[in-house]
Amino acid sequence: MKSQARVVIVGGGIMGVGLLYHLVEEGWSDVVLVEKGELTSGSTWHAAGQCPHFNGSLNLTKMHVYGTELYPRLEALTGVAVSWHGCGGVRLAFSDDEVDWFKYVHGLSRLAGYEAAIVGPNEIKTHHPLVETHDVKAAFVTFTDGHVAPADVTNAMAAGARRGGATIYRRCRATDIRRLPSGEWEVVTERGNIRCEHVVNAAGSYADVVGGWTGHAVPIANLLHHYVITEPLQELIDLDKELPVLRDPSSHCYIREETNGVLVGPYETAGAHLCFDGGPPSWDFESELVPPELERLMPWLEKAGERLPLFNRAGVKSVISGAITHTPDSNFLLGPAHGAPGYWMANGASIGICQGAGAGKYLAQWMVHGQAEINMREFDPRRFGPWAAGDYAKVTAIEDYHHMYYCYRPGEQHAAGRPVRKSSLFDRLGAAGAQYQQVMGWERPRWYDKSGEGERYSFRRSNWFEAVREECLAVRNAVGLMDLSSFAKFELKGNAAHAALSRLTANRIPSRDGGIVLAHMLTEAGFIESELTITRLAPDHYFLLSAATAELQDEDLLQRGLTADGGPTLANVTEAYGTLILAGPKSREVLASLTEVDLANASFPWLTGRIITVAGVEDVRALRINYVGELGYELHCPMASMAGVFDALMREGARHGITLFGTYAMNSLRMEKAYRAWGAELTNEVTMIEGAMERFVDLAKDFVGKAGTLKSKEDGPRIQLVYLEVAATDSDCRGNEPVYHDGRLVGITTGGAYGHAVGKSLAFAYVEPALATSTGELAVELYGERHAARIIPEPAYDPDNARLKG
Numbered sequence: 183m184k185s186q187a188r189v190v191i192v193g194g195g196i197m198g199v200g201l202l203y204h205l206v207e208e209g210w211s212d213v214v215l216v217e218k219g220e221l222t223s224g225s226t227w228h229a230a231g232q233c234p235h236f237n238g239s240l241n242l243t244k245m246h247v248y249g250t251e252l253y254p255r256l257e258a259l260t261g262v263a264v265s266w267h268g269c270g271g272v273r274l275a276f277s278d279d280e281v282d283w284f285k286y287v288h289g290l291s292r293l294a295g296y297e298a299a300i301v302g303p304n305e306i307k308t309h310h311p312l313v314e315t316h317d318v319k320a321a322f323v324t325f326t327d328g329h330v331a332p333a334d335v336t337n338a339m340a341a342g343a344r345r346g347g348a349t350i351y352r353r354c355r356a357t358d359i360r361r362l363p364s365g366e367w368e369v370v371t372e373r374g375n376i377r378c379e380h381v382v383n384a385a386g387s388y389a390d391v392v393g394g395w396t397g398h399a400v401p402i403a404n405l406l407h408h409y410v411i412t413e414p415l416q417e418l419i420d421l422d423k424e425l426p427v428l429r430d431p432s433s434h435c436y437i438r439e440e441t442n443g444v445l446v447g448p449y450e451t452a453g454a455h456l457c458f459d460g461g462p463p464s465w466d467f468e469s470e471l472v473p474p475e476l477e478r479l480m481p482w483l484e485k486a487g488e489r490l491p492l493f494n495r496a497g498v499k500s501v502i503s504g505a506i507t508h509t510p511d512s513n514f515l516l517g518p519a520h521g522a523p524g525y526w527m528a529n530g531a532s533i534g535i536c537q538g539a540g541a542g543k544y545l546a547q548w549m550v551h552g553q554a555e556i557n558m559r560e561f562d563p564r565r566f567g568p569w570a571a572g573d574y575a576k577v578t579a580i581e582d583y584h585h586m587y588y589c590y591r592p593g594e595q596h597a598a599g600r601p602v603r604k605s606s607l608f609d610r611l612g613a614a615g616a617q618y619q620q621v622m623g624w625e626r627p628r629w630y631d632k633s634g635e636g637e638r639y640s641f642r643r644s645n646w647f648e649a650v651r652e653e654c655l656a657v658r659n660a661v662g663l664m665d666l667s668s669f670a671k672f673e674l675k676g677n678a679a680h681a682a683l684s685r686l687t688a689n690r691i692p693s694r695d696g697g698i699v700l701a702h703m704l705t706e707a708g709f710i711e712s713e714l715t716i717t718r719l720a721p722d723h724y725f726l727l728s729a730a731t732a733e734l735q736d737e738d739l740l741q742r743g744l745t746a747d748g749g750p751t752l753a754n755v756t757e758a759y760g761t762l763i764l765a766g767p768k769s770r771e772v773l774a775s776l777t778e779v780d781l782a783n784a785s786f787p788w789l790t791g792r793i794i795t796v797a798g799v800e801d802v803r804a805l806r807i808n809y810v811g812e813l814g815y816e817l818h819c820p821m822a823s824m825a826g827v828f829d830a831l832m833r834e835g836a837r838h839g840i841t842l843f844g845t846y847a848m849n850s851l852r853m854e855k856a857y858r859a860w861g862a863e864l865t866n867e868v869t870m871i872e873g874a875m876e877r878f879v880d881l882a883k884d885f886v887g888k889a890g891t892l893k894s895k896e897d898g899p900r901i902q903l904v905y906l907e908v909a910a911t912d913s914d915c916r917g918n919e920p921v922y923h924d925g926r927l928v929g930i931t932t933g934g935a936y937g938h939a940v941g942k943s944l945a946f947a948y949v950e951p952a953l954a955t956s957t958g959e960l961a962v963e964l965y966g967e968r969h970a971a972r973i974i975p976e977p978a979y980d981p982d983n984a985r986l987k988g
């Protein structure tokens with residue numbers, strides 16, 4: 183048994199083995215996997231093996247596409263038989279919303295490169311002759327979907343990995359993981375200890391227990407899932423080709439052929455429950471089924487029989503019932519564990535057979551090269567903090583399971599387990615009609631509904647549209663107030679703070695007290711990791727703000743860039759301070775009535791900040807910046823006393839028409855100013871040059887990612903960000919829509935909104951560089967229709983920043 187390796191993976195299901203294979207592919211061969219039983223003996227062996235493409239996320243789709251391209255080739259690559267069935271897939275739609283969703287996903291299919299078509303009810307039977315279609319509006323047909331025997335692909339990848347030098351220890355349970363003083367990890371197993379640079383928790387249903395050894399709560403829960411297989415049917419034997427896999431939201435079932443019988447797997451929409459009493463299985467649980475609960479499934483199975491009448495005519499031959507891991511948001515946990523350099527998560531998969539190869543490929547890239555070629559934010563385990571552990575993980579996992587075939591419309595989210603993180607204004611804003619959205623656990627108002635109806639969710643503009651117009655115009659013409667307490671907030675203190683920030687970010691760090699700068703942390707290769715607003719409060723004291731969802735990632739990035747001894751100290755003060763955004767031409771007057779500080783331009787200019795007292799509340803960090811393009815202030819107040827500041831601002835603002843606004847309005851206002859958003863326009867897929875952000879780069883100094891930035895500048899951008907006016911009608915860009923030029927796919931949108939002050943539908947897109955300066959027409963596809971799009975060279979609103987500086 184080895185005592186040292188570069189990587190040790192705990193868990194030999196498809197997630198662990200998929201990673202092992204791809205680490206070898208990426209060039210690391212000193213890699214070890216330990217499995218307590220046999221490979222696949224957890225959830226993997228009994229999966230139904232379906233590999234669909236349809237889903238609403240571009241990055242996840244890229245993983246699906248990779249898997250369905252790899253699996254048919256695996257036998258040739260590894261010499262191990264893999265029974266790939268490329269039978270295609272058909273997903274049914276019953277509502278206009280689902281049809282809109284299909285149209286959006288059809289755009290994604292072109293961007294991700296898989297073949298799909300949306301067909302009407304009359305054409306469905308040409309793809310699936312046996313399905314009942316009287317109530318169906320449309321179907322999404324995918325030609326390269328399929329299914330595969332899960333053990334086959336896992337064993338094939340294991341063989342490929344071994345051939346490339348990887349070592350697999352079966353019947354070797356890990357019993358502990360420890361961090362050594364050297365920074366290495368030690369995996370304690372039944373057969374000996376292995377020291378390693380990287381350790382990976384791929385323990386499937388046991389991931390939370392394994393995470394617990396190092397204090398990492400893993401927000402997953404094990405749900406009981408079944409599928410049944412019937413006796414063979416003559417009608418299926420007589421078919422000249424295999425039926426595509428059917429996904430039927432009316433019965434909430436997947437339905438396909440299996441050895442000439444019918445296989446039906448229901449995702450119950452009510453009453454689903456946790457396996458193993460909510461905990462992990464016992465350590466000796468191996469290649470076993472969980473006792474089935476067929477009676478409970480009858481309502482869904484009956485509906486499946488209505489959809490495929492053939493199913494009713496056959497006797498059930500076998501029932502498979504086992505544990506499947508779910509996370510609060512359906513995505514697996516793939517990436518670094520918070521606060522533990524070299525510890526990685528690869529667990530929480532509920533469609534792991536389909537996703538295991540792609541997850542392994544992109545995680546291996548991240549581990550070996552420091553970043554993956556796709557944006558991994560939505561999979562990063564650090565999107566969940568301690569707030570997501572325990573009961574929250576359980577109730578949201580159950581809701582996630584109930585909603586496997588649910589069509590979430592833009593703005594719509596799980597309701598279970600909320601609220602978990604809220605500002606001290608939660609009840610006040612709720613009473614004012616706040617329509618809350620959960621972001622990084624925080625409840626954040628999207629918009630304010632004065633009618634009491636709540637949001638009518640839709641892929642098109644809906645009842646929020648006019649309300650958001652009022653919010654935007656109030657900010658543009660008078661004054662608006664927003665609670666943005668979800669901002670991640672840090673304090674960096676110490677003599678070396680300036681030098682550390684200068685090394686870690688691309689921009690020049692302020693050298694005067696009160697100076698504010700927007701600065702980006704880059705990967706070694708020069709791609710954008712993070713965006714920080716940095717304020718110097720004192721020579722040895724900096725206040726740092728970043729996106730809510732980046733809180734734990736940025737804490738790690740900053741922490742790792744600091745020297746242990748004598749270096750500056752970092753504190754995460756996210757929950758200690760609440761944030762109010764006061765913006766609009768009247769904002770100065772409103773704030774002036776509540777503070778002694780002189781707010782005149784000469785003494786408190788744009789891009790400066792200071793600690794002031796507002797309405798008797800001390801230690802308010804007032805920054806003269808905002809993301810909406812007006813005269814305005816970010817007021818970071820001690821959370822416990824923020825309500826006092828809020829009440830005073832509302833009282834004093836009343837005579838100026840102060841209006842509460844939410845993130846929908848903020849998005850619209852930032853689009854009018856052409857402000858890029860981290861996570862949308864600015865991701866690890868682009869450099870500062872490609873994101874047209876060079877003015878935020880100080881090439882005169884050394885910083886992490888400088889060489890990559892220079893290279894991108896010398897080579898010229900591969901893609902270029904453009905700002906567009908779109909001739910949209912009843913919907914606006916939301917990101918990941920295809921962009922065309924002369925009928926050819928040339929780019930992708932990253933975000934957009936209707937600009938109410940300018941009366942234009944606006945979007946950002948990355949396009950081929952040759953088209954970035956083109957005056958020719960582009961076209962953006964929105965829900966199946968192409969709309970003319972024109973590049974606009976400067977912000978649609980106040981291009982000279984006169985309002986900000988006013």
Ligand SMILES: Cc1cc2nc3c(=O)[nH]c(=O)nc-3n(C[C@H](O)[C@H](O)[C@H](O)COP(=O)(O)OP(=O)(O)OC[C@H]3O[C@@H](n4cnc5c(N)ncnc54)[C@H](O)[C@@H]3O)c2cc1C
Pocket residue numbers: 192193194195196197198216217218219220221222223224225226227228229230231232233354355356357384385386387388392407408409502503504505506507528529530531532533534535536537
């Ligand atoms: C009934 C059913 C049908 C399904 N159908 C599909 C489908 O059609 N398509 C699809 O994509 N997905 C499907 N799934 C989901 C799929 O099975 C899972 O997403 C996938 O198997 C998860 O893989 P994993 O590697 O994360 O976990 P697992 O396969 O459970 O692997 C984890 C491994 O870690 C090992 N382990 C744990 N702790 C230790 C330790 N301390 N030391 C050493 N080893 C350890 C375990 O023994 C186990 O082998 C289905 C699941 C079920 C239950």
